[in-house]
Structures are given as C-alpha cells and as structure tokens.
Amino acid sequence: MTAPTLPRMIAAYFAADRQGPEAVARCFTEHATVKDEKRTFVGRGAIQSWKAAxxxxxxxxTTPTGLAHDDGMIVVTGRVEGNFPGSPVDLRYRFQLEGDLIASLEITA
Structure with a gap:
C-alpha cells in the first residue's frame, strides 16, 4: 500500500510524534485544541502534556494510510501499532489548519 501524500504540516505532525512531546506541540497554534479519548486539551502546553502522558x-x-477532505477538515486515517490494549487500531485524525500550523485535531476510532 502506498502512503498518502500529506500536507506539509500534517506530515510534520506525524514526524514530530516520533521525536517527542515538545516537537509535537510546536506543530500547533498557541491556542490550538486536541480532542482525544473524550478529553480536550487547549494550548501548546496542554498539548505537550497530553503527548508526554x-x-x-x-x-x-503511527502509519498514515488514507487522506480525505471533509467539511473543511483534512482527515487522515492511520494505523497505530504498539504495546497498548487492542493494538493495532485504525484511527481517524481530523485536522484543521491555520496558516502553517495546526489549529485543531480530533482523534477518533
């Protein structure tokens, strides 16, 4: 399967996820939001703490496997594999970009 060609900042997000929480936080606007596991994290500091935890x-x-556009959002499907219950799992990452940064991200199954 061929990996999708992702917009630059979204590709940077997945690359940063392999580097660490600080790198991930730098991909977002100052007041960005992340929704994951029924919780919402607002701002770079909270996003960095979410990723660190x-x-x-x-x-x-995470390996991106699909790309779509939905109501102004960029939706990436990704296969997540690791040492967590239920691995592997396919997740949907709904991104909203603002300029060269991510303004919001929602992760769902």
Whole structure:
C-alpha cells in the first residue's frame, strides 16, 4: 500500500510524534485544541502534556494510510501499532489548519 501524500504540516505532525512531546506541540497554534479519548486539551502546553502522558504509557508507531477532505477538515486515517490494549487500531485524525500550523485535531476510532 502506498502512503498518502500529506500536507506539509500534517506530515510534520506525524514526524514530530516520533521525536517527542515538545516537537509535537510546536506543530500547533498557541491556542490550538486536541480532542482525544473524550478529553480536550487547549494550548501548546496542554498539548505537550497530553503527548508526554501518552508516550509515557505506551510505545507506538503511527502509519498514515488514507487522506480525505471533509467539511473543511483534512482527515487522515492511520494505523497505530504498539504495546497498548487492542493494538493495532485504525484511527481517524481530523485536522484543521491555520496558516502553517495546526489549529485543531480530533482523534477518533
């Protein structure tokens, strides 16, 4: 399967996820939001803490497998594999961009 060609900032987000929480937080606007596991995180500091907690609990990799556009959002399907219950799982990442940064991200199954 051929990986989709992602917009630059979304590709940067998935690359940053392999580098660490600080790199991930830099992909977002100052007041961005992330919704994941029925919780909402607002601002770079909260996003960095969210990512740090996830990486402390589990080791995982995400491989983007699909790309679509839906109501102004960029939707990436990704296969997530790791040492967490239910692995592997396909997740949907709904991105809203603002300039060269991510303004919002919602992750759902």
């Amino acid at each position: 996830a990486q402390a609990r589990f080791t995982y990799t």
